[in-house]
Amino acid sequence: MSPSKTIKHAFKAAFGEDPAFIVRAPGRVNLIGEHTDYNDGFVFPMAIERATFIALRPRADYRVLAISLDMDDRRAFALDDLQRPTETEWIDYLVGVAWSLQERGYQLRGWEGVVSGDVPIGSGLSSSAALELATARAFYEVSGFEWDAAAMALACQAAENNWLGVKCGIMDQMISAAGVEDRALLIDCRSLETASAPLPPDTVVVILDTNTRRGLVDSAYNERREQCEAAAQHFGVSALRDVYSELFAEREHELVPLMRMRARHVITENERTLQARDAMNAGDAETLGQLMIASHISLRDDFAVSSPALDTIVDCANADPACYGARMTGAGFGGCAVALARGDGVETFVDRVGTCYREATGNEPIITVTGASRGAETVYP
Ligand code: ADP
Numbered sequence: 458m459s460p461s462k463t464i465k466h467a468f469k470a471a472f473g474e475d476p477a478f479i480v481r482a483p484g485r486v487n488l489i490g491e492h493t494d495y496n497d498g499f500v501f502p503m504a505i506e507r508a509t510f511i512a513l514r515p516r517a518d519y520r521v522l523a524i525s526l527d528m529d530d531r532r533a534f535a536l537d538d539l540q541r542p543t544e545t546e547w548i549d550y551l552v553g554v555a556w557s558l559q560e561r562g563y564q565l566r567g568w569e570g571v572v573s574g575d576v577p578i579g580s581g582l583s584s585s586a587a588l589e590l591a592t593a594r595a596f597y598e599v600s601g602f603e604w605d606a607a608a609m610a611l612a613c614q615a616a617e618n619n620w621l622g623v624k625c626g627i628m629d630q631m632i633s634a635a636g637v638e639d640r641a642l643l644i645d646c647r648s649l650e651t652a653s654a655p656l657p658p659d660t661v662v663v664i665l666d667t668n669t670r671r672g673l674v675d676s677a678y679n680e681r682r683e684q685c686e687a688a689a690q691h692f693g694v695s696a697l698r699d700v701y702s703e704l705f706a707e708r709e710h711e712l713v714p715l716m717r718m719r720a721r722h723v724i725t726e727n728e729r730t731l732q733a734r735d736a737m738n739a740g741d742a743e744t745l746g747q748l749m750i751a752s753h754i755s756l757r758d759d760f761a762v763s764s765p766a767l768d769t770i771v772d773c774a775n776a777d778p779a780c781y782g783a784r785m786t787g788a789g790f791g792g793c794a795v796a797l798a799r800g801d802g803v804e805t806f807v808d809r810v811g812t813c814y815r816e817a818t819g820n821e822p823i824i825t826v827t828g829a830s831r832g833a834e835t836v837y838p
């Protein structure tokens with residue numbers, strides 16, 4: 458059964474009638490442009506087919522009652538009495554979005570419903586942004602305010618930053634809000650301008666989940682952000698986005714080696730991301746694949762956020778004749794890689810990469826072929 462059907466049944470079982478609305482918001486995979494979002498730079502993700510759904514009906518009061526099928530839990534909160542989380546639980550993502558929207562002046566109404574999805578949790582496909590945008594969409598349906606994708610993304614990012622205490626850039630929320638079917642989305646993380654581009658003809662995107670996660674990721678992420686900020690400060694600009702490669706080449710010797718490497722990744726990655734857009738618009742899978750390979754090397758050697766498992770699965774993919782290019786995706790230190798592969802014969806590509814990775818590491822990977830889906834939307838009625 459499709460997730461949308463499952464959740465409709467679950468709603469009916471819990472509330473005795475059909476839901477008034479079913480909303481969905483997708484997870485994402487980033488094709489290129491990694492660790493550039495918090496440097497005001499460019500990212501190039503696509504919304505994936507896996508998504509979080511909420512089936513709901515309005516309530517006459519200012520309460521939200523939510524049943525999580527995935528957590529097997531039922532929780533409620535009052536919109537005029539939001540409690541800050543001590544230890545983050547799933548409901549806090551809903552509370553945080555309510556807080557953030559109200560902070561921004563949106564008049565919210567209560568609702569009750571069922572939450573469920575198939576974005577794997579904690580594997581780097583941003584189940585958190587999917588849950589946040591689905592929540593925003595649920596409030597939109599019952600409260601009747603205007604839906605603006607960028608405004609919703611910013612509100613959800615603020616919830617994650619300031620309510621849940623997770624420092625993240627704007628990419629995850631923006632692509633979950635504004636994804637375009639069958640296309641990847643170039644996002645300028647400074648202006649939030651977007652431009653979509655089609656995947657090259659006869660190619661597919663394959664998500665290679667290493668099935669590993671290292672605890673290091675949060676502290677390393679914050680450390681990288683600080684290093685990037687310090688490098689930007691050195692160049693006298695507000696973000697590394699403003700340091701062009703000519704300026705960098707002239708003055709990189711002024712930086713200590715570690716900071717030079719970190720800055721070099723961000724500066725070259727921004728350029729690769731813009732080149733990737735051109736390659737995609739030209740339908741040039743070869744060039745796009747080469748840019749992805751270069752991105753991985755830069756993330757591995759200059760930014761130092763890869764891991765042995767990620768390097769292994771990327772090497773397995775890149776060695777395969779069906780692969781144009783593969784790279785780690787997301788914050789790093791485990792989680793997923795992404796590959797651009799030939800559409801015909803992708804099943805054998807999946808098998809071969811699985812075998813290669815399993816034999817090298819003893820780990821079982823989770824490999825998924827995915828199309829590009831639309832951003833947050835109402836799918837029922
Ligand atoms: P990710 O990389 O997947 O975004 P995070 O740690 O940022 O991982 O967010 C995962 C958290 O988001 C979960 O621990 C849970 O609290 C919440 N979450 C995500 N998806 C769901 C869901 N379908 N149902 C309930 N909670 C969810």
Ligand code: MG
Pocket residue numbers: 583584585586
């Ligand atoms: Mg997350």
